[in-house]
Amino acid sequence: MLAIRMQRNGRVHAPVYRIVVQEAQRHPLSGRVVAEVGNYNPETKRVVLDKEKVEFYLGHGAQPSSRVAYVLKKEGIELPKWYKEAPAKHKQAKHADKLRKNQPKEEEPAEAPAESAESTDAGEAPAAE
Secondary structure, eight states: OEEEEEEEEEETTEEEEEEEEEETTSOTTSOOOSEEEEEEETTTTEEEEOHHHHHHHHHTTOEEOHHHHHHHHHTTOOOOTTOOOOOOOOOOOTTGGGSGGGSOOOOOOOOOOOOOOOOOOSSOOOOOO
């Protein structure tokens, strides 16, 4: 099965991606590419696609990755009816009951009675031994 995916190129902290058609079982960096159909620069948001090639491979069953599908939609390429979008991910806390926002609110105690000040003789100093 063929996959349409992004292959990272560029420098450290300056990625540029090729959009390639490749065997799905191969690693994106294996170098064995069936066809290069475009490129994407995330810094400038510039996308260059060969729409005829993309539509040809989509028509012959190539499965786009979720990120490539998003880019193709933005470029106005219609995805096949059989393509299923990945479900949105919802992050959940592992121990939600322990979060401070989920703890029951502590009621503030009503004004506590004033502590009775015990009379201490101010004139007497503690004895030094």
